[in-house]
Amino acid sequence: MTAQDVPSRRGLLVILSSPSGAGKTTIARRLLAADPAMGFSVSATTRPPRPGEVDGREYHFVTRPEFEAMIAAGELLEHAEVFGNLYGSPRRPIEAAMAEGRDTLFDIDWQGGQQVRNSPLGREVVSVFILPPSLAELERRLRSRGQDSPEVIAGRMARSMAEVSHWAEYDYVLVNRDLDETEARVRHVVEVERLRRERQPWLNDFVRGLAREFEEAR
Numbered sequence: 001m002t003a004q005d006v007p008s009r010r011g012l013l014v015i016l017s018s019p020s021g022a023g024k025t026t027i028a029r030r031l032l033a034a035d036p037a038m039g040f041s042v043s044a045t046t047r048p049p050r051p052g053e054v055d056g057r058e059y060h061f062v063t064r065p066e067f068e069a070m071i072a073a074g075e076l077l078e079h080a081e082v083f084g085n086l087y088g089s090p091r092r093p094i095e096a097a098m099a100e101g102r103d104t105l106f107d108i109d110w111q112g113g114q115q116v117r118n119s120p121l122g123r124e125v126v127s128v129f130i131l132p133p134s135l136a137e138l139e140r141r142l143r144s145r146g147q148d149s150p151e152v153i154a155g156r157m158a159r160s161m162a163e164v165s166h167w168a169e170y171d172y173v174l175v176n177r178d179l180d181e182t183e184a185r186v187r188h189v190v191e192v193e194r195l196r197r198e199r200q201p202w203l204n205d206f207v208r209g210l211a212r213e214f215e216e217a218r
């Protein structure tokens with residue numbers, strides 16, 4: 001069997017969750033830059049854009065009625081209300097990537113993580129929860145990002161332990177102390193998950209070929 005004959009696996013759904021400010025967006029950006037084979041699930045949201053955010057790149061920015069129409073049409077794989085805004089993952093690009101064997105990275109909260117894990121696509125989910133080194137450092141990171149008002153930061157800090165309380169639902173849990181280290185660890189997780197036996201369907205034919213060779217050599 002040649003590389004061209006190899007039936008491809010379905011793409012992985014790699015979910016990153018964390019309390020707001022722990023670093024998952026930064027880690028996601030680094031992973032995507034380092035791995036062109038990985039796509040990003042661009043969520044729809046009713047949150048207004050932050051400075052520098054571009055419609056269709058960070059998020060699809062939509063109105064609440066538009067978001068509700070997407071839910072009604074079954075266009076979202078999952079959706080949730082987070083910090084007073086609606087967020088959801090458009091289903092079609094995810095299913096297309098999976099069918100073509102391309103992996104997709106998600107930056108979503110624990111509610112979305114649960115819904116994707118419990119969906120018919122759940123077998124391909126690899127979930128990673130990112131913890132901050134401490135609450136003081138989490139607050140420092142939210143402030144240093146410089147994109148949210150003190151009220152918004154206070155709201156996100158108040159919700160942080162509710163998000164953290166779901167840590168044990170995830171396959172992997174990492175403390176994001178050093179960005180290089182955390183990025184490397186998530187990359188290792190993805191590489192190892194790609195190598196799971198059930199994600200390499202071509203192995204059945206390959207081992208059958210080895211067995212034939214073995215018989216012929218006897």
Ligand SMILES: Nc1ncnc2c1ncn2[C@@H]1O[C@H](COP(=O)(O)OP(=O)(O)OP(=O)(O)O)[C@@H](O)[C@H]1O
Nearest residue numbers: 020021022023024025026141144145176177178179
């Ligand atoms: N290991 C780290 N050490 C120091 N600063 C970090 C580290 N990881 C991320 N940061 C910084 O913390 C801030 C928050 O990171 P980021 O926006 O990635 O968080 P997030 O988890 O995606 O938040 P949200 O859920 O609100 O989108 C950013 O300014 C980022 O540069």
Ligand SMILES: Nc1nc2c(ncn2[C@@H]2O[C@H](COP(=O)(O)O)[C@@H](O)[C@H]2O)c(=O)[nH]1
Nearest residue numbers: 043079080082087088089107108109111112
């Ligand atoms: N359930 C979902 N959660 C999502 C999605 N997209 C983002 N998020 C989460 O929302 C918060 C806030 O994000 P921010 O960009 O406003 O800081 C964060 O925890 C994201 O992970 C989604 O599609 N579904």
